[in-house]
Amino acid sequence: MSQTITVKIKLLPTKEQASILKDMSKEYISTINSLVSEMVDEKKSTKKSSKDLPASLPSAVKNQAIKDAKSVFKKARKSKYKTIPVLKKPVCVWNNQNYSLNFTHISMPIMIDRKATKTPIRALLVDKANRNFDLLKHKLGTLRITQKSGKWIAQISVTIPTSEKTGTKxxxxxxxxxxxxxxxxxxxxxxxxxxxRQNKYVRRKFKSKRKKLGKLKKLNAIRKLNDKEQRYMKDQDHKISRExxxxxxxxxxxxxxxxxxxxxxxxxxxxxxxxxxxxxxxxxxxxxxxxxxxxxxxxxxxxxxxxxxxxxxxxxxxxxxxxxxxxxxxxxxxxxxxxxxxxxxxxxxxxxxxxxxx
The missing domain is CATH 3.30.420 (Nucleotidyltransferase; domain 5)
Structure with a gap:
């Protein structure tokens, strides 16, 4: 038996690396949507390879884009083309053969001067409990990199072997x-x-702060506060579930x-x-x-x-x-x-x- 989970890791790219990741993420989504549109028009799955795609992406990423586009097309075909998904959120994906990691960096091919170059990007792989790095010792799957609230996040799927407990308690x-x-x-x-009671007290404090910021029309500050509240709630859920x-x-x-x-x-x-x-x-x-x-x-x-x-x-x-x-x-x-x-x-x-x- 096994279970697949997603490990989220904060990335700390340089300004140049962040700019490249941003361009690649947009190109990746654009490529998938273009392929899906072609497949829907032709009513059949594409036979294109990475060589047939003009996108400015490493060949490994192009292959992953083709794979993801076929998956989206299957959903459209299943609905008899009534619903054709269009991806909007910029993201870039590498398969497990095209990235590596150590205690401080994740390395993957990115486009530098129009050439695919394997580049290490700084990452917070080790937390206080070494939980992330312990999980990453298992079988690794795809690497997804996306930007959320201005921060770069790497999502790595990990397959962990498990054994079901015997007994009926x-x-x-x-x-x-x-x-x-x-x-x-x-x-x-x-x-x-x-x-x-403590949870409600904390949330009332967040609500009060948002109200004050709203009167001052500080929208960015409100968004940051919302993120902070969500992190608090998620942390509480993690702690309770672990206990x-x-x-x-x-x-x-x-x-x-x-x-x-x-x-x-x-x-x-x-x-x-x-x-x-x-x-x-x-x-x-x-x-x-x-x-x-x-x-x-x-x-x-x-x-x-x-x-x-x-x-x-x-x-x-x-x-x-x-x-x-x-x-x-x-x-x-x-x-x-x-x-x-x-x-x-x-x-x-x-x-x-x-x-x-x-």
């Missing part, structure tokens, strides 16, 4: 706003993750169960004051972080039907509505509301029907 995880996550094992070991997976490892869990989040914004418990947080907090991203980190450890992730998980009594199965943060049942059962949700998620029907026995 199940853990339910309930995601929410006031309590970002609650986990319960089938041995009744419980833990609360994250701090919802959840570590908790699962500590208790020899083989299956983590989460709610299917398709309709969470319609079904989640909230009030008017929490409405903005509900619609801007990425439950999906947190669940994806939990899934990919769990899979790397050989832990399977299953998604369950969320219906009545927070209302059903785990002891007698009667349905009751929780009062504030406490859940009380006539049978005498009493727990934190989110804890009840996590307990029921352990045994709720799995969406695809392929569940481990719990």
């Amino acid at each position: 199940v853990m339910g995880v309930d995601l929410g706003l006031k309590v970002p996550a609650v986990a319960v094992t089938d041995e009744e070991k419980t833990r609360f993750f994250g701090n919802g 959840i997976v570590n908790f699962a490892i500590d208790h020899n869990i083989s299956v983590i169960r989460l709610e299917q989040l398709a309709n969470i914004r319609q079904t989640a418990r909230t009030s008017r004051k929490n409405e903005r947080n509900l619609h801007s907090w990425s439950f999906y991203r947190l669940s994806q972080f939990i899934e990919y980190k769990a899979n790397l450890e050989g832990i399977k992730v299953e998604y369950v039907n969320p219906a009545y998980t927070s209302q059903t009594c785990p002891k007698c199965h009667e349905k009751n509505k929780a009062q504030d943060r406490k859940y009380k049942c006539k049978c005498g059962f009493e727990k934190h509301r989110d804890l009840v949700g996590a307990m029921n998620i352990r045994y709720a029907p799995v969406v695809d029907g392929n569940s481990q026995p719990a």
